[in-house]
Amino acid sequence: MDERDMQKEYKRVFDGIHASGELKKRILEQRPRRRSIRPYIAAAGAAAAGLVIFTAVYNYDLNTDSSGVISETAVTGTERPAADMDKRERTEQSRAAEKAPVPETGAAQSGAGAGASEKTPQPSERAADSEKKTTEDYKREALERAGIDSSGNRTGAAEGRGTAEPKDGTDRAAEREAAADSPAQTETAAAAAETAAPVSAEPAAETAEENAAPAEQDAYTAGTAEAQPEIKAAKAAGGVLLNMNSPSVYRIYAPEANMAEYSTENGGALYGSAGTPEEWDNNRYFEYIGADVIGRVTSGAEVRYTGDESAYFMTDESGKPVNDSRIFVFEGGNGSYVSVITSSDMIYAEAYLSDPDLSLSDVNGTDAVVFDMDGGAYKCYMIFNGVSYVIDTEGLDDTALSGLLLSIASE
């Protein structure tokens, strides 16, 4: 069998092999295989559960006094079997308890009230209790102390306590320091125990206080980021308010709902579509679309046009392009790059602009969706005067981007 025969034979054999209809259907519908998505579902579930628990604990901490859930967490830390506890740690705690009797007043107990002070067990008692009580017991106790019933609702007692002196960030951070169940924490907690009641650990160590402000700042920042993951930053500059959307949102973004009705049939396709090919220079296109894109972009940003001077369109009987999308590319100094895709078909930008989950920017009164793609790149979607704009930039800062958008969206 010579080379040519082999090739012929090979082609004939493999021409007879096709992917199954089921596979084709699956790929066209993009149904993920069950086998592959299971771990993701499990991971998502675990993450959600973790988030719920974290949020619950964190919220209790913010709104309750020293006998709240965080204190419970501290107690939970001691529920390890006595045998597992480090001997030195226990000795230190006992020593700390001997040195520091429960204070009658003070910041540590002010929020908790006298009742809580009375209830606060000594370390030796706690060590004994920890062997008997389970985490659930401690949790229930802590919730009761915080005035929160098992369903998570705040009881009357808690509401009454809500008027009590709120805890400051230092206290909360100190509590978190004291509550953390780690060797490092044990040191801190032991230090705190020398000056305060062991359970609440309220006064906390000096070192904990020093670290409290940044720690809390981080916690709040993290909380905010979790609450609004899509919005990276809001930046205002001369008539433009940029609300950046995260690139992660862009990557997962699949506006199929918006685009379900859209297909090459109604959108028009140059590739394989019927019509007459016509070459249009830029001016003709600008007249047709009603905007001098090159002029606007070059006046708005320090870039020069490096794209084509004309483009081919398939036109219908009335002489209009079946698909009137065009791309204009610009380059500037320091590797900056701008591409603008224009079309009178709103669907390109509308798909993003109409999504309520995306944060809108304001460009001189015109809505825009801007993605900060990291690495100095932005993606913008905007409709102005009946033209859909899809703008990609690289190497432009926020101010330059604002100028560019403003220039496009100006009369």
Place this chain on the structure above:
Amino acid sequence: MVKAVIILCRGRQLPRYVLEDNAMYRFTYDDIAVKYIDTVYRLALSRTKSPENAEDVTQDVFLRLMQTHKEFESEEHVKAWLLRVTINCTKDLFLSAWFRKTEALDEKIDSVHSYENEEKSDLYYALMRLPQKYRTVIHLHYYEGYSVKEIAAITKTAEGTVKSQLHRGRDLLKNIMREEVKDLG
């Protein structure tokens, strides 16, 4: 200077644009999928020898196509990218613990395929007896019609390596087929 393809949106029905010869072509995910499913599947099959694994790999490849931010310069570029990703996906499969555990028990090469000409399957069986590295280059060369240079680019190996693999693979294939004929005789 033109950045060739602009992927405007995500989603299977959304258009992808290719600028080629100053004209703008539009592809949808469906266009590409329909056109290249068999291409990807055949390469996957020639590498994995198992229709089930080939199906898994094919689906992975098109999932990656849907998720990619890659800018393609032409339709040929899309095809080459798909073949490259197919090779990567099969590599991933071979490295997976699941594959390593099950493949030892599953060394079947006589899986049922939808042949149009059963009599022509001798070559197929002979091909499946070749080591994988030879199967890939032979498939890309004889079926997809790629040159040594193009195969080197797709498989990310040196041209000399591809050339020798092609040469050895071809010889091996011929030997195997010759042996089979002898056995039958």
